[in-house]
Every structure is written in structure tokens, then in C-alpha cells.
Amino acid sequence: MKYRIEKDTMGEVQVPADKYWGAQTERSRNNFKIGPAASMPKEIIEGFAYLKKAAAYANYDLGVLPIEKRDAIAAVCDEILEGKLDDQFPLVIWQTGSGTQSNMNVNEVIANRAQVLKGFEIGEGEQFIKANDDVNKSQSSNDTFPTGMHIAAYKMVVETTIPGIEKLHATLAKKAAEFKDVVKIGRTHLMDATPLTLGQEISGYAAQLAFGLKALKNTLSHLSEIALGGTAVGTGLNTPKGYDVKVAEYIAKFTNHPFVTAENKFEALAAHDAIVETHGALKQLAVSLNKIANDVRMLASGPRSGIGEIHIPENEPGSSIMPGKVNPTQCEALTMVCAQVIGNDMAIAVGGMQGHYELNVFKPVMAANFLQSAQLLGDACVSFDEHCAQGIEPNHKRIKELVDNSLMLVTALNTKIGYYKAAEIAQTAHKNGTTLKEEAVRLGYVTPEDFDAWVKPEDMV
Numbered sequence: 204m205k206y207r208i209e210k211d212t213m214g215e216v217q218v219p220a221d222k223y224w225g226a227q228t229e230r231s232r233n234n235f236k237i238g239p240a241a242s243m244p245k246e247i248i249e250g251f252a253y254l255k256k257a258a259a260y261a262n263y264d265l266g267v268l269p270i271e272k273r274d275a276i277a278a279v280c281d282e283i284l285e286g287k288l289d290d291q292f293p294l295v296i297w298q299t300g301s302g303t304q305s306n307m308n309v310n311e312v313i314a315n316r317a318q319v320l321k322g323f324e325i326g327e328g329e330q331f332i333k334a335n336d337d338v339n340k341s342q343s344s345n346d347t348f349p350t351g352m353h354i355a356a357y358k359m360v361v362e363t364t365i366p367g368i369e370k371l372h373a374t375l376a377k378k379a380a381e382f383k384d385v386v387k388i389g390r391t392h393l394m395d396a397t398p399l400t401l402g403q404e405i406s407g408y409a410a411q412l413a414f415g416l417k418a419l420k421n422t423l424s425h426l427s428e429i430a431l432g433g434t435a436v437g438t439g440l441n442t443p444k445g446y447d448v449k450v451a452e453y454i455a456k457f458t459n460h461p462f463v464t465a466e467n468k469f470e471a472l473a474a475h476d477a478i479v480e481t482h483g484a485l486k487q488l489a490v491s492l493n494k495i496a497n498d499v500r501m502l503a504s505g506p507r508s509g510i511g512e513i514h515i516p517e518n519e520p521g522s523s524i525m526p527g528k529v530n531p532t533q534c535e536a537l538t539m540v541c542a543q544v545i546g547n548d549m550a551i552a553v554g555g556m557q558g559h560y561e562l563n564v565f566k567p568v569m570a571a572n573f574l575q576s577a578q579l580l581g582d583a584c585v586s587f588d589e590h591c592a593q594g595i596e597p598n599h600k601r602i603k604e605l606v607d608n609s610l611m612l613v614t615a616l617n618t619k620i621g622y623y624k625a626a627e628i629a630q631t632a633h634k635n636g637t638t639l640k641e642e643a644v645r646l647g648y649v650t651p652e653d654f655d656a657w658v659k660p661e662d663m664v
């Protein structure tokens with residue numbers, strides 16, 4: 204491999220000759236060889252591209268950056284957003300907790316690439332544009348990284364998570380309406396209970412997702428606040444007057460999302476409660492989805508020895524050894540995603556509680572876990588919707604068999620003959636392996652005609 208020499212305040216560093224990054228990125232690459240698979244998420248780099256472009260525009264408007272530099276910075280940011288420089292961001296999340304090295308990685312790439320676009324050779328020195336003085340002007344890692352986090356998190360939630368959950372919600376709401384008259388047995392404590400309709404049961408799932416979506420959307424206003432303009436500790440040192448509001452306006456314009464400057468920059472740097480808050484809603488959704496997927500797989504269990512009240516799509520052979528076996532694989536994938544999201548929530552909570560004085564230094568791990576959860580939930584809902592939920596159908600024969608056999612239909616007799624006599628009927632039928640009607644009549648508590656009139660599953664829902 205060919206190298207060139209780059210310099211920073213600590214001295215010279217050898218950098219791969221064909222890369223745009225500089226000395227500080229290379230130092231991070233050498234000093235943090237921790238899990239190469241844990242790359243800084245692409246969405247964070249894109250967040251940086253938006254904010255560096257916005258900063259260049261705000262700096263120009265406020266008279267602290269010439270127009271040639273603004274346009275050069277913006278041109279490289281656009282290249283980053285188009286994915287043209289994807290191989291220029293090699294750092295991992297296990298680095299400085301402020302994300303300084305990723306901020307500098309972006310600054311170095313933008314400066315070097317801008318120089319090349321201007322006609323200089325890569326590594327010719329900062330002749331036209333400087334990474335710290337120009338690209339990082341009016342900024343610190345301490346306000347850029349949280350801004351990048353919020354841009355990435357907001358976009359992922361609004362563009363991936365919410366649409367995915369809404370799609371599954373729409374299917375469940377449709378199924379709830381479609382199966383509104385399918386009377387089935389209810390279960391509480393996993394034991395037989397009184398009947399309800401399959402539509403009612405599924406409507407509960409749809410309502411869970413509706414509440415989850417509401418909770419998620421409620422957190423968006425906090426997430427739309429950005430830290431940029433706070434610089435090192437929140438005071439805004441080294442920024443021109445009005446910069447924070449203006450830079451937020453540009454970010455809103457470039458991303459098409461309603462970002463605003465954070466009301467309190469000290470909170471925005473020192474704590475990441477907005478990330479904790481929105482991820483709390485993602486956790487709520489994971490809890491709901493886990494319950495829904497578990498119910499679906501148990502209702503679909505069998506085909507001969509399980510509950511088997513619903514059919515779900517048979518998507519692939521389930522077993523390498525048991526011929527003809529088909530498994531509820533979408534439920535398994537979705538519940539694994541839920542486990543991951545709930546684990547991520549703990550990492551985010553631990554990261555969030557660690558703000559010391561003016562700076563939270565768990566930013567990369569919080570951002571990476573958040574983005575993983577938000578993407579996984581959105582994608583898993585689409586997968587579960589298309590390959591499972593849309594194909595849910597009642598197994599009418601099995602549903603009827605279990606309703607007809609149920610001892611808990613006796614509950615309808617409570618108001619006619621009292622709880623104790625009704626319990627005696629159920630217990631005797633269970634012991635003798637007979638039907639409720641047989642025992643009710645034999646014990647002399649109910650006539651056959653009254654039993655038929657009173658114990659009607661369809662009237663019990």
C-alpha cells in the first residue's frame with residue numbers, strides 16, 4: 204500500500220495515499236482496533252454531511268466564511284449524501300465518546316476532497332480549505348455529533364420505523380374487521396376462558412400498535428431539537444450571533460424535516476434524554492410486537508397437536524430433518540428483533556445516565572444502538588406484515604371444535620343459577636368427560652331448552 208504523510212498538532216502520520224482522510228482519522232484507526240464490524244453508521248455520516256453543509260451556509264450568511272469555501276464544502280457534502288465517498292469513513296463506534304474522531308474524519312475528508320475538486324493534489328496541505336478552521340467553523344464535536352445523531356435518528360424513525368409499523372397496523376385493523384364474527388374461545392392464564400371473536404382479539408393487537416405509534420410520534424418534538432450552535436460546552440463560544448437559529452433552518456431545509464435549534468444547549472450536549480425518550484417508545488413497540496408475534500405463533504401451532512385456530516402462510520421448509528414441517532419463522536424473526544431492541548434500550552439507558560458535567564461521552568454507542576433498533580423494527584414489521592400477518596386466516600373447524608368443547612361457556616349461567624351451581628356443572632363435566640349440557644340437565648339445575656337459550660357463545664362476546 205502507498206502512503207502519504209499528513210500532519211496534525213501531534214506530528215506526522217502515514218495515511219493511505221488514495222484516501223481523503225487525514226492524520227486524526229488515521230490515529231483513530233490505529234488506536235481503536237475494536238470490532239471492525241462496528242462501523243460508525245452511515246446515517247450518522249449523512250447527518251454530518253447535512254450539518255456541515257448547513258454550517259457552511261450559515262457561516263457564509265453571517266459573514267465568517269467566503270462563498271468559494273461555502274460552495275466547496277457544500278459540493279463535497281452532496282457527494283457524501285450521494286454515497287460517492289462511502290469508503291472514506293472507516294472509523295468504528297468504539298472511539299472517543301464525544302465522536303470527535305468521526306467529526307474530524309468528516310472534516311478531513313471534506314477539506315481534502317474540496318482541495319482536489321479545486322485542482323490541488325490530495326495531501327498537498329491545507330492551501331485552499333482547512334479542516335478545523337473552515338469545515339469545522341463555528342462548531343465542536345460536542346454539538347455536531349449530537350446534531351448528527353438527531354438528524355439520523357429522526358430520519359430513520361420517520362422514514363423507516365413509522366411507515367413499517369403503520370403498514371402492519373393497517374393489516375391488523377383490516378383483519379380485525381374481517382374476522383369480527385368469528386367466535387372463538389378466549390384464554391386467560393393460558394387456560395380456557397369465555398369466548399370472544401377473533402376480530403376482537405386481533406383488534407387488541409392493532410390498538411397496541413396504535414398506542415405505540417402515538418407514543419413514538421409524541422417524542423419527535425424533542426428529537427427535532429438540535430444542539431448545533433452550542434459548540435464546546437453549550438455557551439456557543441466562537442459562533443457568530445444568530446448562527447444557531449440559522450443553521451437549524453438550513454438543516455430543516457436540506458433534510459425536509461422540521462429541525463429547530465435546541466432551546467437549552469447545555470441539555471443538548473450534556474444529556475441525550477431525547478434519544479432515551481424516543482427509544483423508550485421503540486421499546487414499548489418491541490414489547491407490543493413480541494406479545495403479538497407470540498400470540499400468533501401459538502394460535503397457529505400444530506398442525507395436528509397444537510392450538511391451530513389460525514393458519515399463517517407456509518413460506519419455507521422449516522426443518523432439515525423433519526420432512527414437511529413448516530415453522531412460524533416470521534414470528535421468530537420478529538421476536539428476536541424485539542429482544543435486540545430491548546437489549547439496546549438498556550445500553551441506551553446506561554449511556555444516557557452517564558453525562559458528566561457539560562458533556563455526555565457515550566454518544567456513538569447511543570446513536571448506533573438507536574439506529575439499529577429503529578431500522579430493525581421498521582424492517583421487521585414490513586417482513587412480518589407481508590409474509591405472515593396479511594395471510595392470517597381462521598381455521599373455522601378447529602375454532603368451533605374448541606368453542607363447543609369449552610367448559611367456560613358455563614359462565615353464561617352465573618346470572619341464571621348462580622356461580623356455585625355453575626361451577627358444580629363445569630367441575631362434574633370435566634371429571635366425567637361429559638358436556639356442560641348433559642351435567643346441567645342431570646343435576647337438575649337447567650332444562651335442555653333453557654340451556655340452549657342461555658349458553659350461546661355468539662351472545663357471550
Ligand SMILES: O=C(O)C[C@H](O)C(=O)O
Pocket residue numbers: 301303342343344345435562
Ligand atoms: O472535539 C471537540 O470539539 C471537543 C471535545 O469533545 C472535548 O470536549 O474535549
